[in-house]
Amino acid sequence: DAGVIQSPRHEVTEMGQEVTLRCKPISGHNSLFWYRQTMMRGLELLIYFNNNVPIDDSGMPEDRFSAKMPNASFSTLKIQPSEPRDSAVYFCASSSTNEKLFFGSGTQLSVL
Amino acid sequence: ELKVEQNPLFLSMQEGKNYTIYCNYSTTSDRLYWYRQDPGKSLESLFVLLSNGAVKQEGRLMASLDTKARLSTLHITAAVHDLSATYFCAGNYGGATNKLIFGTGTLLAVQP
Numbered sequence: 001d002a003g004v005i006q007s008p009r010h011e012v013t014e015m016g017q018e019v020t021l022r023c024k025p026i027s028g029h030n031s032l033f034w035y036r037q038t039m040m041r042g043l044e045l046l047i048y049f050n051n052n053v054p055i056d057d058s059g060m061p062e063d064r065f066s067a068k069m070p071n072a073s074f075s076t077l078k079i080q081p082s083e084p085r086d087s088a089v090y091f092c093a094s095s096s097t098n099e100k101l102f103f104g105s106g107t108q109l110s111v112l
Numbered sequence: 113e114l115k116v117e118q119n120p121l122f123l124s125m126q127e128g129k130n131y132t133i134y135c136n137y138s139t140t141s142d143r144l145y146w147y148r149q150d151p152g153k154s155l156e157s158l159f160v161l162l163s164n165g166a167v168k169q170e171g172r173l174m175a176s177l178d179t180k181a182r183l184s185t186l187h188i189t190a191a192v193h194d195l196s197a198t199y200f201c202a203g204n205y206g207g208a209t210n211k212l213i214f215g216t217g218t219l220l221a222v223q224p
Contacts, residue, residue: 031210043200043214056211091154095210100145103155 004104006092012110018080021107024073025094033101034067034077035091043091049075082111114139116203118215125191126223133218135184135201144177144184145202145212155200158186191222 005024013019025032033048047057049069057067064083069075079086087110093101115138125131135144146158159168161177161184168175172195174187184201198217205211 033210033212035214042216045211045213048211093155098143098210100157100160101155101210101212102157105154 004092004094004102006090006104006107008107009105010108010110012112013082014112015083016081017111018078019082019086019109019111021077021090021092021109023075023077023092023104025075025092026102027073029094029096029102030072031095031097032069032075033093033095034075035093035103036088037091037106038088046077079109082109084111087111114141114203114205114213116201116213116215118199118201118218120218121216122219122221124221124223125188127192128190130190131188133186133188133199133201133220135186135215137182137184137201137203137213139182140179141182141203141205143204145204146175146184146186147200147202147214149198149200149217151197158199188220191220193222193224196220196222 007022031050034046036044036046046059047067048055052069065079067077089106089108091103091106093103095101117136119134144161147155148158149155159175164179166177172189177184198219200214200217202212202214
């Protein structure tokens, strides 16, 4: 298995632009998580899905952030419009029920 | 709401020495996870602790869980440079979900 696949690995954009991060979970996993990592706030859970349904989005910082999971093999996290304070590493992770999380390689986002 | 705290935040130790990282969590957690993160890399699962008194060991690392004290420890025996990384503990928010709340992380630097 290729593991959790995220794209792009790096994204540099200008303030106000739309950013879309993508994630392909491990086949067979029924839960998908989006985390954000910064030096100041550490690892924050943004949103997670169970069987493609968003269960808890209380960690999504603002309405500028949205996430979708149209099917079991694909999820997106969108920021529109982006701001410099959104700069961070965004991780996607997946798991089976009650099993450990497997993390992707992350997307390093820089908003100028 | 589950809160997870680790200490110390930074640990510099000499090769061959022993030390312990502590992880306290604020409310009941079904299970406790330890992850390792190398600089610029993703998170790698080390241990999953499922019940009170659980102890798991892998090489020079040993993790334990005391659910009554809401405390997990990661003990490092005879440290080597290759163990230099950031170590995170994470508590499961309970129920049937895998919603993990991560601690602040402990940056371990093993000096030759």
